[in-house]
Amino acid sequence: MALRSKTSPEDSRAGQAPKPASTISGVPVEALYTPEDLGAFHYDEKLGDPGEFPYTRGIYPSMYRGQLWTMRQFAGYGTAEETNRRYKFLLSQGQTGLSVAFDMPTLMGYDSDAPASEGEVGRCGVAIDSLQDMEDLFAGIRLDQITTSMTINSPAAILWAMYIAVAEKQGVEPAQLGGTLQNDILKEYIAQKEYIFPPEPSMRLVVDTIVFASRHMPRWHAVSVSGYHIREAGSTAVQELAFTLADGMAYVDAAIKAGLDVDEFAPRLSFFFNAHIDFFEEIAKYRAARRLWAHIMRDRYQAKNPRSWMCRFHTQTAGCSLTGQQVENNISRTAFEALSAVLGGTNSLHTNSMDEVLALPTEKAAQVALRTQQIIAHETGVTNTIDPLAGSYFVESLTDEMERGALEYFKRIDELGGVLACIENGFFQREIADAAFRYERELEAQERIVVGVNAYQEGAGSEVPTLKIGFETERAQAKKVRALRERRDGTSVRNRLTELRAAARGQGNLMPVLIDCVKAYVTEGEVMTTLKEVFGVYREPTIL
Amino acid sequence: MSTASRPSSKAAKPAPQTEPASQKKIRVLTLKLGLDGHDRGVKVVSRALRDAGVEVIYAGLRQTPEMAVEAAIQEDVDGIGISILSGAHMTLIPRVLELLKERGAGDIVVFAGGIIPDDEAVELKALGVAEIFGPGTSLATIVDFVNGRLRK
Numbered sequence A: 001m002a003l004r005s006k007t008s009p010e011d012s013r014a015g016q017a018p019k020p021a022s023t024i025s026g027v028p029v030e031a032l033y034t035p036e037d038l039g040a041f042h043y044d045e046k047l048g049d050p051g052e053f054p055y056t057r058g059i060y061p062s063m064y065r066g067q068l069w070t071m072r073q074f075a076g077y078g079t080a081e082e083t084n085r086r087y088k089f090l091l092s093q094g095q096t097g098l099s100v101a102f103d104m105p106t107l108m109g110y111d112s113d114a115p116a117s118e119g120e121v122g123r124c125g126v127a128i129d130s131l132q133d134m135e136d137l138f139a140g141i142r143l144d145q146i147t148t149s150m151t152i153n154s155p156a157a158i159l160w161a162m163y164i165a166v167a168e169k170q171g172v173e174p175a176q177l178g179g180t181l182q183n184d185i186l187k188e189y190i191a192q193k194e195y196i197f198p199p200e201p202s203m204r205l206v207v208d209t210i211v212f213a214s215r216h217m218p219r220w221h222a223v224s225v226s227g228y229h230i231r232e233a234g235s236t237a238v239q240e241l242a243f244t245l246a247d248g249m250a251y252v253d254a255a256i257k258a259g260l261d262v263d264e265f266a267p268r269l270s271f272f273f274n275a276h277i278d279f280f281e282e283i284a285k286y287r288a289a290r291r292l293w294a295h296i297m298r299d300r301y302q303a304k305n306p307r308s309w310m311c312r313f314h315t316q317t318a319g320c321s322l323t324g325q326q327v328e329n330n331i332s333r334t335a336f337e338a339l340s341a342v343l344g345g346t347n348s349l350h351t352n353s354m355d356e357v358l359a360l361p362t363e364k365a366a367q368v369a370l371r372t373q374q375i376i377a378h379e380t381g382v383t384n385t386i387d388p389l390a391g392s393y394f395v396e397s398l399t400d401e402m403e404r405g406a407l408e409y410f411k412r413i414d415e416l417g418g419v420l421a422c423i424e425n426g427f428f429q430r431e432i433a434d435a436a437f438r439y440e441r442e443l444e445a446q447e448r449i450v451v452g453v454n455a456y457q458e459g460a461g462s463e464v465p466t467l468k469i470g471f472e473t474e475r476a477q478a479k480k481v482r483a484l485r486e487r488r489d490g491t492s493v494r495n496r497l498t499e500l501r502a503a504a505r506g507q508g509n510l511m512p513v514l515i516d517c518v519k520a521y522v523t524e525g526e527v528m529t530t531l532k533e534v535f536g537v538y539r540e541p542t543i544l
Numbered sequence B: 001m002s003t004a005s006r007p008s009s010k011a012a013k014p015a016p017q018t019e020p021a022s023q024k025k026i027r028v029l030t031l032k033l034g035l036d037g038h039d040r041g042v043k044v045v046s047r048a049l050r051d052a053g054v055e056v057i058y059a060g061l062r063q064t065p066e067m068a069v070e071a072a073i074q075e076d077v078d079g080i081g082i083s084i085l086s087g088a089h090m091t092l093i094p095r096v097l098e099l100l101k102e103r104g105a106g107d108i109v110v111f112a113g114g115i116i117p118d119d120e121a122v123e124l125k126a127l128g129v130a131e132i133f134g135p136g137t138s139l140a141t142i143v144d145f146v147n148g149r150l151r152k
Helices: A080-092 A131-137 A157-167 A186-192 A199-217 A228-234 A237-257 A264-266 A279-300 A330-344 A363-378 A393-415 A419-422 A426-444 A472-489 A490-506 A509-521 A522-533 B042-053 B064-074 B088-104 B118-125 B139-149
Strands: A098-103 A147-151 A180-182 A221-225 A269-274 A313-317 A348-350 B027-032 B055-057 B080-082 B111-115 B131-133
Touching: A080 A131, A080 A264, A080 A363, A080 B055, A080 B131, A098 A419, A131 A157, A131 A313, A131 A472, A131 A509, A147 A279, A157 A180, A157 A186, A157 A199, A157 A509, A180 A221, A180 A490, A186 A221, A186 A228, A186 A237, A186 A419, A186 A426, A199 A221, A199 A264, A199 A313, A199 A419, A199 A522, A221 A228, A221 A237, A228 A237, A228 A269, A237 A264, A237 A393, A237 A419, A237 A426, A269 A279, A269 A330, A279 A313, A279 A330, A279 A393, A313 A330, A330 A363, A393 B131, A419 A426, A419 B042, A426 B042, A426 B139, A490 A509, A490 A522, A509 A522, B027 B042, B027 B064, B042 B080, B042 B111, B042 B139, B055 B088, B064 B080, B064 B088, B088 B118, B111 B118, B111 B139, B118 B131
Parallel strands: A098 A147, A147 A180, A221 A269, A269 A313, A313 A348, B027 B055, B027 B080, B080 B111, B111 B131
Antiparallel strands: none
């Protein structure tokens, strides 16, 4: 068969060359891909069967034929009692895992009555101050029957300790608990900026949780290495891929340095990627992530257990791709993004609600988002065949391109002294800010079109009902934590905090003492204040 | 104000007297108010303003109303651009306005961006916020606003 050259005149209509095109990240894209683009393509080396090294086609042999991805909708707002009701609703609607969204004071280590919390309580998620709130959050939900993902970073170890303590009260052993702690502090310095302590003590806390999970909680993912926030901050797809896997390597290095064997913890590392709007680029990104991570773990870290080689990941559709204009269009955007994640072989998925660009989602909007996943799963037929785009000249070329771009970044990061050095010298932050600015300029110049934003506008903003969080949440929550401080055993609180201070100054694992603290109803804010005294707080280099 | 980043060439004193008043650069303080760390928008806007000839002082993350007002007065700015995505805008932005008035700096123009529902944007404008820029606002719109409203 003769291959048609991409530039041959017969390809173009009326002698016109196709307009140059690129992905949303700026990767040039040809009008046509042919076998020439793949060159000497070795199936076993590049792809392998699903469930086989290098896992390009998926980490399980049967993928969605065996089990669908976990439909895990991120939710949380107001008080623990309100969020508990939403969880029970979501579980009754067929959702298969919980995912806790915490409010800003909880994420930043403040109790609800702290001055810094004013105006923020319960707005971005649920307010959790103490074990009492965690008990209310999971009231009537058996923790051995579900898996739970907790999106929290700087204070992750404390919230995890509370979860373990709630389980114990239900008679559930830590070893029975399944779930994921986001606990990825590196991407906080890089992108989301919810850091508290300096990088070194922060990394110690992460390593303590990895060690604790590897010894006591075999069903728990202690870290979810996250590219999602890097992408939301404005990175390209390649940057998301490269910086995330680089962070993953930094955690592996730290855990090995702490004395763990790579195969003791690597099978429990998990990842979290963004599903942005550029359909094929995203699919290529997921496939490249699996191939890259398999090689990194086997070749660089000499991991022996195939489970250590597998890049298992959660995906969330791109919040930053949603528009405040013509909000209903976001349902379509989210559906395309979710489809790319499924075609890319994600292991779990959150679909954004159409109104999340305006506020936390209403129950109705959240339901449509979940239904979108169910439609993909049960109606479209895309789950019938594993990795259905494999062998596509375009998708395989783009997968190679993603891989090549990531390897180039790994080299640069190494040359610049590694991940921590690149955080401190602002390399990541600068790369992301530059990409974000470039994209915004492209929108301004109408080089890229966003429907309803810089084309097809419709005048005034969309009228959709949004969820309102009132000030009564803050008042009630502040009252609740103050009442708790009156009621609990003050001597035991003081003793636990003294033990915590000593442990933080020492070298030992902090998890046992944190569990003791939360069981004595020491609040999150009190634990964080004590740790700040020992560890200090971080200020970032400000980069525009 | 240890977190503020200021161009080193720019000392904290007024522009030379020889410069015609009409050519005095507009000075804007940009910052993240409250606890959320989503700084993509504020950085993009700050760069666009700087490219348009505005002198931008980016104070960075987790500014309190007190810090914001103190910096605005110290830096003698014409406007404050506030970015907030955490939902605490109805608590924190009115406090910025009050503090500016208390300090006799009510002439400093306050504008904001982030996740601010329409009805609350109306309330904030009634309190004295000059403009609220929601998601999808073009950079040109913000640059035009600053050039139009902040030039004395």
